Amino acid sequence: MTNAKILVIDDNKSVLSALEILLQFEYKSVQTLFNPNQISSFPNIKDIDIVLLDMNFSAGVNTGNEGLFWLNEIKKKSPNTSVIMMTAYGAVDLAVKALKQGASDFILKPWNNERLLATVKSAFELRRSKQEINQLKKKESSLKQVINEDKNNIIGNSKALINVLNLVKKVAKTDVNVLITGENGTGKELIAREVHRLSIRKDEVFINVDMGSISDSLFESELFGHVKGSFTDAKEDRAGKFEAANKGSLFLDEMGNLSLQMQAKLLSAIQNKSVVRVGSNKAMSVDIRLICATNCNLEKMVDEGLFREDLLYRINTIHIEVPPLREREEDILVLADFFLNKFASKYDKPGLKINNLAQEKLMEYQWPGNIRELQHTIERAVILSEGAILKPTDFLLHAKSSNSFETELTTLNEMEHHMITKALELHDGNYSAAADQLGVSRQTLYNKMKKLNK
């Protein structure tokens, strides 16, 4: 027995009782109305799943207009109830009119029992699917809201960041493909989400794919989907990321890690604006806004034959470069404060402050890992802190360098040589100041320089 509520409205009592008997075998609740005027006072019409509605009520009149009138009344009170029209004077144009005005289907009298039951059954299934779709839509939109609220907290007021955000504002609405470059941890993903949030697609999904973590063998299935049985682990049909992002934005991170073979497959999907699931031969069109990101120099990779030039042209209609944190010093303490508050509340340590010396230490550091490193450094300091004031020793920083020359130094002598040169440059050749900065006496500095033949 199906758990559905049916209402039959007809001015012929023998029709009402025949349908009541027939439908009661299949459906849990069957109610009848002899006079359609009772619709307005009918309790809980919104709970009714299916209405079977006669088209002609006044004796002698058979234009069907009464039925259309009551159809509208029911739809006004309960838009999601399915209404099946019944008439003894079946005419295609009347059926089309009723369907156009929102009826789900049409039955001719005298009816065939089996056909009538099949019509009611499919109308009920349609109603159930519509209810599920509505619920899913509500869920989806609240999830999207959570995602958008959570991720778009771009902190900082440096000129470099403001320039980036201004560019984002300009390009977001245009729907062109965007390439975001910058060192690791500079906030490329955050910028990509901002492009989406300010775009015409903001109410649709933002799908994020880390290209660096997808193996060549799973690339097509992950991005384009697969059909059941197309390979051993394909237990059921699955949509790929392109399909999932349809109507929204697709963010492809770590683009520099793609093999040439994968680049070719990606290019074809982008060019054709369609994908073919693995194991299928049917192309499905997709409407996506592509946002790509990388910390690699793709132009250089093109010169070296490691990246396809045609793919680069496709993805970088607009190029946004996110500057490293060391080039936007004004943001360091603002971000540090932001993360301090965030983690102080997360770890229940209210009122934490960073003292001046510690602030200086944070300002002087080069932040090779950029904002992600700053975030982790503050989190670690908050977790390990014992007092309310965070001091320099609370911040564990790596050697003060991020530049490749320094990280390439291999011997202690090379390192000493480099540090002494840097200190002298910084203090315009003043030995005492340089020695002070290096934490050695003036004499030790002389001795070391002699040893290094400086």
Ligand SMILES: Nc1ncnc2c1ncn2[C@@H]1O[C@H](COP(=O)(O)OP(=O)(O)OP(=O)(O)O)[C@@H](O)[C@H]1O
């Ligand atoms: N301006 C900012 N304000 C607040 N948080 C930021 C900002 N920029 C980056 N972050 C945070 O720093 C972390 C790293 O940012 P994100 O993942 O966007 O960087 P990325 O450049 O994409 O890194 P990767 O290249 O490693 O993928 C994230 O937790 C992000 O929320």
